[in-house]
Amino acid sequence: MVAQATVDELAARHSNELFGYLVRFVGNRAVAEDLLGDVLVKMMEQHQKSVDAGFAWRPWLYRVATNQAISHLRKEKIRQWVGLDGLDVVADECDASVHIDAGQSSQRIQRAIARLSPKLKSTLMLSVYQGLSYKEIAEVEHIEVGTVKSRLNEAKRLVKSWLEESHG
């Protein structure tokens, strides 16, 4: 019962931030909800393995979420390639509710970020939108802090250049 309460507490604490991350990653709220469910299931299973009291849940959850999102995008890409459905590129499939809060600039940023490779995209989003430190991102992605910084710079440079390109 205590364990269940902790799982609920963890889910309540992290669901919204993970959802935001997943929506931005895959560009679709329904898919993000489904992926969030998968992440929570993995969290429950991990919790049953009696992890240490000081277990760093946040980086672990983001690692699982990133893997789920990348795996989903890879499957989507294969489905498009074999012509199972008529989906356009990820940048175009984003549903309206994702950018309901902002106007044209939001859509342009969204499209530019969607063009990034999964690695650059996750680093950028973990830093800019989720507010993780370089150290935490390094932990999530199993890379050095220096690599996080270079990926972040590269991602920002690319987004900026694509925005300038689309602007004029």
Add this chain to the structure above:
Amino acid sequence: MDDVNFQAWQVTPLSAQDTSRVRATLAGKLQRRRARRVRQRVLTAGVMMLIAGGLWRWSDLRTGPQLADLRGLLETSIAEYERQSLVGDQRSTRSEPLEVFHEVAILD
């Protein structure tokens, strides 16, 4: 570099309805994962049994009666060769035992 207004892209948080929908799917997801894990275990056990059966059969073929028969044939041939050599019969001793040796080497 930071002059891109990333914060212009905001995501509407999960509503209470969204949260309850996510929760509702959790039980089904857990059940499917458990069922998949059981299927994988059964499949792994089946494959292991097949491999073990194959190995057992293979070792049976290698060390079983077939090899013993060949060994017996070889020993008989050697004995015959020695017997014929002793009596000085040179007609069939040059090639026959060597052929037997050759066959045994291939079969083994």
